[in-house]
Amino acid sequence: MAQSTYAENYLLAVAGEGFAAGFYEGLGYELIDNRVRTKCGEIDVIVRDPDGTIVFVEVKSRRGRGFGAAEAVTAKKLRTMRRCAAEWLAEKPYSAVRFDVAEVLVAGEQMQIRVFEDVDDGAC
Numbered sequence: 793m794a795q796s797t798y799a800e801n802y803l804l805a806v807a808g809e810g811f812a813a814g815f816y817e818g819l820g821y822e823l824i825d826n827r828v829r830t831k832c833g834e835i836d837v838i839v840r841d842p843d844g845t846i847v848f849v850e851v852k853s854r855r856g857r858g859f860g861a862a863e864a865v866t867a868k869k870l871r872t873m874r875r876c877a878a879e880w881l882a883e884k885p886y887s888a889v890r891f892d893v894a895e896v897l898v899a900g901e902q903m904q905i906r907v908f909e910d911v912d913d914g915a916c
Contacts, residue, residue, distance in 0.1 A: 808853025808896035811903045813837050815894070821847065832875040837894070845888045848877045853896040865893045870912055 806827075813823050821839040824846070828835040837849040850865055850873055873891055881889070891912035897904045 804853050804855070804898060805851070808894075808898065808903070809836050809851045811896050812849060812851045812894040812905060812907075813839070815905050815907070816847070816849070828876075828880060830876045830879040832879055833872045835873070835876050835880060838880070841890070845890050846881070847890045847892055848873055848880075849892045849894050851894045851896060853898060855898050865911065874912065 824838040836851040893908045895906045
């Protein structure tokens with residue numbers, strides 16, 4: 793049973809990340825990459841804003857609000873996101889960056905998204 797729960801959670805995460813990437817693309821962002829592994833961790837989605845800003849997106853996919861979604865991104869997670877982003881950016885030309893959290897709620901076949909932009913602004 794634990795194995796199927798893991799598999800279900802993995803599939804939910806992948807679906808949510810794909811939905812979030814498509815959402816950003818629909819707004820005119822360019823998808824750069826997704827599910828990027830670094831030494832520090834994983835970056836769910838990387839997109840380029842039409843203004844050139846590189847946006848690192850942490851996607852939280854949930855079947856309901858009972859376990860929290862966006863609020864699950866703690867100060868520790870933000871530090872990890874910054875380290876992953878720095879590693880990914882190391883060999884790339886300078887660009888402005890932003891950190892977003894995308895909350896994807898899944899109900900059956902329906903998905904809804906709420907995006908919290910620039911969550912790193914003022915974070916410790």
